Amino acid sequence: MRAMSDLFQQLAPKGTDYSAKDIEVLEGLEPVRRRPGMYIGGTDDRALHHLVAEVLDNAMDEAVAGHASWIELELAADGQVTVRDNGRGIPIDPHPRFPEKSALEVILTMLHSGGKFGGDAYKVSGGLHGVGVSVVNALSDSLVVEVARDRQLWRQSYSRGLALGPLEKVGPVQNRRGTTVTFHPDPQIFGERAHFRPGALYRLARSKAYLFRGVRIRWKTDPILLKEGDEVPAEEELHFPGGLADFLAAVLKERTLLTRSAFAGTAPLADDMGQVEWALAWPDDDEDGFTNTYCNTVPTPDGGTHEAGLRNALTRGLRAFGDLVGNKKAAQISSEDVMGGAAVLLSCFIREPQFQGQTKEKLASPEATRLVENAVK
Known part of the structure; x- marks a missing residue:
């Protein structure tokens, strides 16, 4: 018993105070960068590819709700991923609770914000209910979002969860609507050697097309990323009426x-x-x-x-x-x-x-x- 008592005395901290100054309050998307495993399950290869799934799920939600008929998923040679849809486009007007910010910026920079909590915007949805795209933003060293709504194109750039500037009105567009998200995962989080595998992203896109027979998913990757013997096409339109x-x-x-x-x-x-x-x-x-x-x-x-x-x-x-x-x-x-x-x-x-x-x-x-x-x- 004496040895056990001594052990606890050695482990006990000495001369340390615990006061209000020790209580941290993490704001914005800082909790995601501090503890990414709580949001995407880790920082390994599986978690890396989960980022794409989250952005793709948002586009799929637009398709399942009947507002989008096609989705594009593209992997570039520099590791950037682009997900594009012809849905309604993320709202860009000022948010009622945060009038100094657009709804777009609120969605991308605040956890638990989005249109999936009530039953009006989406009857069913697969995204992380107001967490997914903001988490992707927090864990990307570069993210650019473009929204085409009401024949106008809007753009905003982010890095590690922070807006690099205000929402920019690019100008008028014709025959275009929807949301485009282009992002690159942050090497500070996932490591310098982390990279997306074309095969994993192609299979992800194909499975989504099977799961919702009403959507066409256009897959594209830079041919330089494909290895000899890969059964992954550089381009393909995925559409499966038989589900x-x-x-x-x-x-x-x-x-x-x-x-x-x-x-x-x-x-x-x-x-x-x-x-x-x-x-x-x-x-x-x-x-x-x-x-x-x-x-x-x-x-x-x-x-x-x-x-x-x-x-x-x-x-x-x-x-x-x-x-x-x-x-x-x-x-x-x-x-x-x-x-x-x-x-x-x-x-x-x-x-x-x-x-x-x-x-x-x-x-x-x-x-x-x-x-x-x-x-x-």
């Missing part, structure tokens, strides 16, 4: 299935809460299956309540069919029996989704289980 069924067919390719065709479909969710789309098959081979789930076009690699709803619907459906044909063993079917070895794609669009963690890797909305289960069965 997840097309996605599943592309993934499975020539694999033989236990059924004549995949089980795929779409259905509205009850109470006008959104819709669900699914595509799954049981390959007749020794390769592993997979389950990829999404909510509002955002990947949820850890699954969640929407996946639980699909599992319940499939399990109960197969049990009911077994009972119908007189197979008594069907009552013992479990969800693991159903999903084990299956190739599963699930996408839902719901209002006000709740996720576990800021990077949204698992859907936690409790009502999603019931909504998806009832829609699928």
